[in-house]
Amino acid sequence: MPYDEALGRFEPVLGLETHIELGTASKMFCGCPTTFGAPPNTHACPVCLALPGSLPVANATAIESTIRIGLALNCSIAEWCRFARKNYFYPDMPKNYQISQYDEPLCFDGYLDVEVNGEIVRVEIERVHLEEDTGKSTHVGGSTGRIHGADYSIVDYNRAGIPLVEIVTKPITGTDRLAPEVARAYATELREVMRALGVSDVRMEEGSMRCDVNVSLMPRGSSEWGTRTETKNVNSLRSVERAVRSEIERQAGILAEGGRIIQETRHFHEDTGTTTSGRSKEEAQDYRYFPEPDLVPIAPDRAWVAELKAALPELPRVKRKRLQQEWGVSDLDMEAMHNADAIDLVEATVSAGAPPADARKWWMGELARRANEAGVPLSALAITPDQIARVCAMVAGGALNDKLARQVLEGVLNGEGSPDEVVAARGLQIVNDEGELSAIIDQVLADNADAADKVRSGKIAAVGALVGGVMKASRGKADAGRARELILDKLGVSE
Amino acid sequence: MSAITRDEVAHLARLSRLALSDEELDHFAAQLDVIIGAVARVAEVAADDIPPTSHALPLANVYRPDEVRPGLTPEQALSGAPAVEDGRFRVPRILGEEA
DSSP states (O other): OOHHHHHHHEEEEEEEEEEEEOOOSBOSSSOOBOOTTOOTTSSBOTTTTTOTTOOOOEEHHHHHHHHHHHHHTTOEEOSSBOOEEEEOOOTTSTTSEEEEOOSSOSEEEEEEEEEETTEEEEEEEEEEEEEEOOOEEEEESTTTSSSTTOSEEEEEOSSTTOEEEEEEEOOBOSOGGGHHHHHHHHHHHHHHHHHHHTSOOOOGGGTSEEEEEEEEEEETTOOSOOOOEEEEEEOSHHHHHHHHHHHHHHHHHHHHTTOOOOOOEEEEETTTTEEEEOOOOSSSOOOOOEEOTTSOOBOOOHHHHHHHHHTOOOOHHHHHHHHHHHHTOOHHHHHHHHHTTOHHHHHHHHHTTOOHHHHHHHIIIIIHHHHHHHTSOGGGSSOOHHHHHHHHHHHHTTSOOHHHHHHHHHHHHTTOOSHHHHHHHHTOOOBOOHHHHHHHHHHHHHHTHHHHHHHHTTOGGGHHHHHHHHHHHTTTOBOHHHHHHHHHHHTTOOO | OOSSOHHHHHHHHHHTTOOOOHHHHHHHHHHHHHHHHHHHHHHHHOOTTSOOOOOSSOOOOOEEOSOOOOOBOHHHHHTTOSOEETTEEEEEOSSOTTO
């Protein structure tokens, strides 16, 4: 059912579960490294392979990072809590259980404020708990490369045991038609909070941040929640938004025809933007949780928690407010920069000496256009804030005009070197030599006698064509303002 | 009144992927019932002044510093695997026919 019609008849309820791999040097319960992309089973030891007699010991930094995440999300921190065993039969954990937390999460009852269209939406956090990531299975055989129909699977345990934080929201109601945008804004803000805390590299494409999207619908006027589905495999911020939208449309179509929603796991497909049914939940998840006997309880010292809280960095939303004031930009411009992931880049450019307006102009204009053309994020462009600041300085100093500056940026992006090297190699200096400029103007006046006469007779507007001629003749390297003055001077006209 | 029913034992066996015959189910259900009954006697001596206890050690906050330690080589890691393919543990089909 089309989105607008679906929203006319139903109200969505959202829930988001986000997994964040912590950027610790070693795994959660053993000393194996955590770096991404190593050859299979090279980061494994008796503990994460569950060899008999091995015992886990919790990583102090992972505990600290989880508490800092909880504090940044305005959570209460448990005075005392335990790890729990989540038992299940699946080879991605060689122990046949995952060490997780169950009814005693380390952090609980918080919130994260996010901005959608200039409005603040408060997303309440149910819990933040710490667990270990699982190994990576590759399914072999069958036609689809998926678990269904596979002949067998092969497993790499490099990822097994990497500290994983799970952040679960309370049901998010009242978002109405903005549900997809709220989901995306939440995931975006959460990612930025993690970056500000420095606890994870939060790369969705590498799986160090993963979002599961729960959606249910209730008929308008009803207050009874419908059956929800859980969509996994949502690997980008944009996909979070699309997955919510697609699931709303799909569920509305089924409900409108009198059908029922099945509680199930669904998979999002990047190419089609739709979800398909995954594995049905094993008969009412029976994980037989019990307290992990191999790990003693966590009882964070209150004074230490207070210290961690006091030492939290400035959080992204607060920082954005501050920068917005410092830079003097509108809500709309700030949101545009936020959506383009440009704020940190602009900030770094300003720190390197560029005026905020110039830094913003280049990142949100020329560079955004080029990033868009290349289909990459701004941060992936082969140019640094320092280099942008240098170009801004050259423009401010009169060595470049905007047109030449664009060519300099192009050169830097092409790998031709630093801005100064590009200027030198391409000969992009503005023509500051009055003699040279004067000669160009004389030639242009001679070639455009009609326009010159018009200006002489008082039609000053016609000077534009002459200035254009000078810019063309100088291949953009003349200072247009100075050229205009000189032309008027030569024609004996004053404004 | 049994502490655990035959159906519950069958359910646990299924979760653990244990194929128990009817005879085995009868046999183990009765045995497990006795074991649970014996363990349950502990609850009878627990008074109000004894908090629930999950750990034998009177400790909390035992951590290790976040430092990388040498582990196993891939050859060592895979040495006990019944089957290996492409540097990975090869395991039988995960979802059964019914999935």
